[in-house]
Amino acid sequence: MTSLLSFVIAQAPAADPISSMMTTILPFAAIILIFYFMMIRPQQKRQKEIKSMLEAMKKGDKIVTSSGIHGTITNIEDGIVTVQIADNTYVRFEKVAISTVLQK
Secondary structure, three states: OHHHHHHHHHHOOOOOHHHHHHHHHHHHHHHHHHHHHHHHHHHHHHHHHHHHHHHHOOOOOEEEEOOOOEEEEEEEEOOEEEEEEEOOEEEEEEHHHEEEEEOO
16 A cells, blocks of 8 residues: 555656746735735825925915815925914914815
8 A cells, every 4th residue: 555655656747846936926926916006006196196286386375284274375485384374373384284285
C-alpha cells in the first residue's frame, strides 16, 4: 500500500511555478485596482477641485467655512482670508478653512 501511494505521488505532474505565482498575484492586483478606482482616484479628484476653488476665491465672494460660518470675503492675504460675518464684524480664517464658495 505504501509503495502504491509513493508511486501515485511520484507520477503526479509537477505544478507549473509561473501559473501558480499568477494565480496568487492576480487576486491581489485586482484588489489594488479596485481600491484605486473606488477610493484613491475620487479622493485625488476632490482634492484638485478644492484646490482650484480656493485659488479662484476673490473679494466679495460669499463663503461657508468648515465650522459652518457664513460670510463675505473682504480681504485675501497669502493664506489668510478676512470674512465679514455681520455689520462691523470681521473674522480671519486660514484659506483651507473655507469649505464652500457660494454662487452669486
